[in-house]
Amino acid sequence: MLFVRPRDPEREVWDGRRAGVEGAKSEYEADAAFKIEEFREKLGDLLNGTKHLYYRVGEDAELDDMVIKQIARMRALGRRGVHAPESITDPGTILHEMRLIKTDEEIAVMSRAADITAEAHREAMMSARPGMNEYEIEALVEYVFRRNGAAAPAYTSIVGGGANATVLHYVNNNATLRDGDLLLVDAGAEYETYAADITRTFPVNGRFTKPQAEVYELVLEAQLAAIEMVKPGVTIDELHNRSVEILTAGMVRLGLLEGQPAKLIEEETYKRFYMHRLGHFLGMDVHDVGRYQLDGQSRRVEAGMVLTIEPGLYIADGAEGAPDKYRGIGVRIEDDVLVTADGNRVLTHAAPKQIEEIEQLMAQAKG
Ligand SMILES: [Mn+2]
Secondary structure: OEEEOOOOHHHHHHHOOOOHHHHHHHOOOOOOEEEHHHHHHHHHHHHOOOOEEEOOOOOOHHHHHHHHHHHHHHHHOHHHOOOOOOEEEOOHHHHHHHHHOOOHHHHHHHHHHHHHHHHHHHHHHHHOOOOOEHHHHHHHHHHHHHHOOOOEEOOOOEEEEHHHHHOOOOOOOOOEOOOOOEEEEEEOEEEOOEEOOEEEEEEOOOOOOHHHHHHHHHHHHHHHHHHHHOOOOOEHHHHHHHHHHHHHHHHHHHOOOOOOHHHHHHOOHHHHOOOOOOOOEOOOOOOOOOOOEEOOEEOEOOOOOEEEEOOEEEEOOOOOOOOHHHOOEEEEOEEEEEEEOOEEEEOOOOOOOOHHHHHHHHHHHHO
C-alpha cells in the first residue's frame, strides 16, 4: 500500500512527471494507493489490531510525532476495542541483512559500476603528467563516470599527490602534481544506485622510484594475500589481521619500525603507518549497511557479500624515525571483492595494480 504525491499538471510543469495514485498501482504494482495527504487519517485504521509496527524511529521528527501521537490516542481507546501495536521494530534489522547479500541482478549492476570506475582509473593513469593539478584528474575521473551513465561519484573523490596521499580523508584536490611524486586516487562511481570504490596509487611521471616501489610492493603483497583468503567462513578480523601481519613484518624489513613484529602488533605500533581497517561492506552505500560483528564475534563472510580490501601505508613528511627516503609516501590499493560459493571474484580487476602494468600503460599513453 503506497501513499504518494497525486498527479498535479501545474507542479509537473516545474518538477517533472509524477506517477500519481494510479501510477503507483499500474507502474509500481502497489495493491492499493492513496494520496499522501490521507496518511494521517488512515494511520489509525491501519495500525488498529496490528501487533508489530516496523518503523524506523529517528529519521523524520514530524513523522515520528505523528506515529507516536497516533499510538497514544489508540491506547486511550483501548476500552472501545481499539488495539495499539505492542512493539515498534526497526525494519533496518531485516532490510540491512537483505542488502548485505547481493542477488545476481545486484551483482551485475555492481560489476558495471566497477567496470566504469576501473576505466576512470586507467584514464587517470594515462593522463597524469607533472605540472597538472589534482583537480584536473578529479574532473577527468568524474567525467568518465558520467560519460558511462553513472549518476555521480559514490563519495567525495580523493586525489592526493605526494604527501597529500598520507592524509586519509584529503579532499582539497587542488595541489600541483610534481615530478617524482606518487598520486593516490580513491574514487568510485555510483551506478543504478550501487557504489564502486577503487583506490590506485601511481607515479605522476610514470615511473616508480625504488623507495616508492618498495612501499608499494609491500602494500600490494598485503592486499593480494587478504584477497586470496576471501571465501565463505573467513572472518572480517582474520582478513584484517593478515594485512597487519604482512605490513608489520614489511615495515620492519624496510626500517620503518624496529623490533619484533609480534610485539609491534601486540602494542599496535604498526598503527603509526597503517591506522585504518582493511575494508568495509559495499553496496547501495559506499560504507554499506550490515553488522561486522555477530554476538560479539567478528563476522564470517558469506557468498553474495561484497567487501573492499584496501590496505595502505602512510608515511607523513614529518614521520619521526622513518628513513628520509620513505617520507611523504602514501600508498593505498583498494579493490571490490565479491564472495562466491567457493572463493571470490574481484569486481574491479580491470584497474591495473601491478607495477609493470601501471608503468607500461603510462608509457604507452605518453607515446
Ligand atoms: Mn573504501
